[in-house]
Amino acid sequence: MLAIGLTGAAIAFSTIVFQTLTNNRILTPSIIGLDSLYMLTQTAIIFLYGSDTLSITNKNVNFLLSIGMMKMFAFLLYHFLFRGEGRNLYFLLLIGLVFGTFFESISSFMQMLIDPNEFLIVQDRMFASFNNVQTELPLLSTAGISLSVLYFLRFARYLDVLALGKEHAVNLGVPYDYVVKRLLLIVVVFISISTALVGPITFLGLLVANVAYEFMKTFRHKPLITAAVLISIIALIGGQVLVERVFTFSTTLSVIVNFVGGVYFIYLLLKENKSW
Amino acid sequence: MVNVKHLFKKYGPQTVVEGVSVQVEPGKITTFIGPNGAGKSTLMSMVSRLITRDSGEVLVDNRDVAETSSKELAKKVSILKQSNYMNVRLTVKELVCFGRFPYSQGKLKEEDWKYVHDAIQYMELEDMQEKFLDQLSGGQRQRAFIAMVIAQDTDYILLDEPLNNLDMKHSVQIMKVLRQLVDDLGKTVVLVIHDINFASCYSDYIVAMKDGRIVKEGSTDEIINREVLRDIYELDMTIQHINHQKICVYF
Ligand SMILES: Nc1ncnc2c1ncn2[C@@H]1O[C@H](COP(=O)(O)OP(=O)(O)O)[C@@H](O)[C@H]1O
C-alpha cells in the first residue's frame, strides 16, 4: 500500500513538474531515457550473470543497483550538458531521447540472445507491478522522496511563473537556469525511485497529469499537483484491485494502465480538446 | 541610465549585433527604428538578460545585468517581447498579477493588488479583466501584456514593437500611457517601433539600426530629417510640419 501511494505520488508530481519545465503537456519524463536505462540494467544483469544471481533474487541489491545506474546516467547527462551556459532544455531532451533509444536497442539485442526461460524473467520486469514489492524498499524510497520534497519546497513558488515560458519567467526575476536544473534533478530522483520500485510506469503520469488539467482548469500548481497525486493514487489502487480480484493476477498493472491511458488519449483527441 | 558597450552577438556564422554602444537617458522615451532583421529585438533581449551576449557590457544604473540577481533586476527592468505565446490559460487579471511576482513571489499583498488594479485601469481593461486571454482580440491581449509590465513597476520599461496588432485608437492610447509613465512617474521607456510617425510624435530620442549596427542616433528633431531618413530607409520622404509635429509622407 505504501509502495502504491509513493509511486503514484512520485509519478504524478514529477510529470507535472516536468511538463511545466518543458512547457509541453504531452511529454513525460521517460523521454530522458531513465526507463530504458532501467530495462537495460535488468536485461544486462540477467544476460551477464543469469537469472539466479544475487541481484535478481535479492530485491534490495537490485533496487540500489537500478537507482545507482539511473542516477549516474542523469548525472553524466547533466554534467556534460549544463556545464556550459546557454545549452537549452530541449537539447537535453534530445540527447536523452537518443540515449534512451540506444539503451532500448541494446536491451532488445541482449534479449534476443538470452535463453528463453530467462527472457521470461526479463519480460516480467518490463511491466510495472506491485505484486512483489518488498517492505524494506518503500522505507528507503520514502526517505529519498521526503528529502527531495523538502528540497523542492524552496522552488515551489517558481512553478506558476515557469509555466508562462522562459522569457516571461526571466523577466519576472526567476533565476531560470538555476531553478530549472534543481527541479529537473528532483524529477530524476522521483522517477528513478518509482521505476526501481515497480518498473516503468511513466505513462500513468501523462494520464493523470492530463486528467488533472482537465479537471482543475487552473494554471496554479498547488491544486494541480494535489489533484494529480490523488488521482494517481486512486488509479493505481483501483488498477491493483482489478489485477488481484478481477484478473486474479493473470495480467499486470501496467497493461491496465496503458490500456486505460490509451483509451483516454483517443477520447481526448476525438474531443479535440483545447490544451489547458 | 542604461549603458551598452561594444555589444556583440552571433548566431552561427551570422553576426546579428555588431559592436553596438549606446546610452539610454533616464526619464525619456528612446525609440529604436530600422528595417526587419537589423538586430533590434536581439539587442533588447540582451539588455534585459533574456539572452546571453557574446561580448560587451550592459550596465543598468552602473551595474552589469549579468552580475545582478535576477530578482533585483526584475524590479528595475521589464521587457515585453514582440510575440507572447503562452502555454497556459490565464485571465487578464491573473496575467497582470504576475507582474507583481518580483515583489510578492506569488503571494500578493494589499499594495500589490493596488498596482494590479491601477495597471488594469491605466490600460482600460476593467471590463474584460475576468476574461481569458484567448477570448480577446490581438490588440486587447497586447494591452493586457502591457498592463502586466506596468504592474511590474520598473524604472526601465522595454517594449519590442508594442503597437503590433493594434488599431490606431489603441496605438495612440498606448503611446499616451507611455508618455504619462515617463512624464508623470519618471520612468524610462525604450521602444522598437516601425511606424516612423509614431516614433516622431512620441519619442525624445531615436536610434536607427541596420545590419546589426547603429547607423544614426540623435534627438527626434535631428533624426526626422529628409537626408537622414533617406540614408536609413533608402526611401525618399517629404517631411511636413503639422500642429508642431513632424510628419513623414512616404507613400
Ligand atoms: N535565435 C536566433 N537564431 C538564429 N538567428 C536569429 C535568432 N534570432 C534572430 N536571428 C537573426 O538575427 C537577425 C536579427 O534579428 P532581430 O534582432 O529579430 O531583428 P529585428 O528585431 O531588428 O527585426 C535576423 O537576421 C534573424 O534572422
Ligand SMILES: [Mg+2]
Ligand atoms: Mg524584432
